[in-house]
Amino acid sequence: MSMQVKNNIYWVGKIDWELRKFHGDEYSTHKGSSYNSYLIKEQKVALIDTVWGPFAREYVKNLQQEIDLSQIDYVIACHSENDHSGALPELMRHIPEVPIYCTKNGAKILKGLYHQDWNFQVVKTGDKLSLGDKELIFVEAPMLHWPDSMFTYLTGEEVLFSNDAFGQHLASEFMFNDRVDQAELMQECLKYYANILTPFSPMVIRKIKEVLGFNLPLDMICTSHGIIWRDNPAQIVEKYLAWADNYQENQITILYDTMWNSTRLMAEEIAAGIRAADDQVTVKLYNLAKTDKNDAITEVFRSKAILVGSSTINNGILVAIAALLEEMKGLKFKNKKAGAFGSYGWSGEAVKQLSTRLADAGFEVVDEGVRVLWAPDADGARACREYGKTFAASV
Numbered sequence: 001m002s003m004q005v006k007n008n009i010y011w012v013g014k015i016d017w018e019l020r021k022f023h024g025d026e027y028s029t030h031k032g033s034s035y036n037s038y039l040i041k042e043q044k045v046a047l048i049d050t051v052w053g054p055f056a057r058e059y060v061k062n063l064q065q066e067i068d069l070s071q072i073d074y075v076i077a078c079h080s081e082n083d084h085s086g087a088l089p090e091l092m093r094h095i096p097e098v099p100i101y102c103t104k105n106g107a108k109i110l111k112g113l114y115h116q117d118w119n120f121q122v123v124k125t126g127d128k129l130s131l132g133d134k135e136l137i138f139v140e141a142p143m144l145h146w147p148d149s150m151f152t153y154l155t156g157e158e159v160l161f162s163n164d165a166f167g168q169h170l171a172s173e174f175m176f177n178d179r180v181d182q183a184e185l186m187q188e189c190l191k192y193y194a195n196i197l198t199p200f201s202p203m204v205i206r207k208i209k210e211v212l213g214f215n216l217p218l219d220m221i222c223t224s225h226g227i228i229w230r231d232n233p234a235q236i237v238e239k240y241l242a243w244a245d246n247y248q249e250n251q252i253t254i255l256y257d258t259m260w261n262s263t264r265l266m267a268e269e270i271a272a273g274i275r276a277a278d279d280q281v282t283v284k285l286y287n288l289a290k291t292d293k294n295d296a297i298t299e300v301f302r303s304k305a306i307l308v309g310s311s312t313i314n315n316g317i318l319v320a321i322a323a324l325l326e327e328m329k330g331l332k333f334k335n336k337k338a339g340a341f342g343s344y345g346w347s348g349e350a351v352k353q354l355s356t357r358l359a360d361a362g363f364e365v366v367d368e369g370v371r372v373l374w375a376p377d378a379d380g381a382r383a384c385r386e387y388g389k390t391f392a393a394s395v
């Protein structure tokens with residue numbers, strides 16, 4: 001399958017309807033994904049990115065339906081990660097002399113991954129490659145999200161090939177942003193930003209401002225995952241600027257794990273207290289042992305504050321909570337407040353440990369949290385509700 005994107009630009013990628021886990025087990029893809037590769041057939045022919053390795057043969061066979069491979073003049077590798085470079089070995093077997101345009105780091109990583117001495121042509125921001133009447137302009141985008149990442153812009157068509165940036169994991173035969181369910185699309189974009197790009201937010205703002213400074217007209221953004229932005233492509237750029245700027249909604253998210261329901265009961269009483277104190281705030285509860293961690297991270301991203309609860313076990317905290325705290329530490333959330341809670345039977349260290357680890361992960365811990373011995377009785381439930389009220393007032 002291939003599809004015309006605009007004039008001489010064709011999508012030649014792969015929709016992966018089956019994908020449910022990405023980056024190993026790191027990222028859940030409930031809606032599948034796609035690996036977008038683009039063929040530009042001007043006087044010179046350029047191929048932008050490829051697809052993930054398991055689809056390499058299918059990809060090259062499909063590409064051969066679209067063009068005689070010997071007519072490809074340039075391969076552009078915007079990003080070396082395996083989901084976009086995985087078909088390079090199969091492709092380059094057919095066209096070993098064709099130059100591969102990439103950043104300096106891109107060449108290093110591709111050599112490290114595939115151990116091939118391909119004809120690498122290193123490019124920097126502002127370098128141009130003529131396709132005849134139109135040209136490609138390269139813009140390095142280091143750490144968005146790998147050191148090698150770059151954008152490629154096609155003059156004349158006003159199309160930005162942004163690779164991972166502005167993408168989402170969403171398999172759809174409709175391919176364009178104006179043809180898919182808007183709520184589903186934005187949810188997947190937000191999840192993608194929250195789970196992948198959050199730590200790089202300062203660079204996102206800097207890079208977008210830099211690219212806007214070039215004053216390049218923008219008709220379309222062709223990402224490497226999911227749909228193509230052709231209807232008001234600036235909308236996703238504006239979203240990125242908002243998300244990168246310490247984004248938060250009026251939401252408090254309560255994340256917990258529980259052994260015998262005592263910590264769950266605490267969570268629900270705290271939620272009731274928050275609602276009693278503030279009927280405007282959105283309160284959401286998730287048992288992390290039963291919740292997809294990337295969906296939970298997305299809710300943290302939306303939140304102005306979070307509460308994390310765990311029973312005490314073996315002088316520590318439950319493993320689902322520990323895993324989330326580790327993940328959140330790496331994501332470097334900013335400008336979010338937090339509190340901790342949990343039930344215990346004898347030693348009761350969990351709440352203190354949660355507070356410490358939340359602070360380590362960059363959250364502003366607003367108080368000492370609340371503990372309940374064994375199961376909450378009426379007094380325990382009241383204490384949790386009061387805690388919820390106090391917490392709501394302090395955030």
Ligand code: FEO
Binds near residue numbers: 082145224225
């Ligand atoms: Fe879609 Fe960073 O690879």
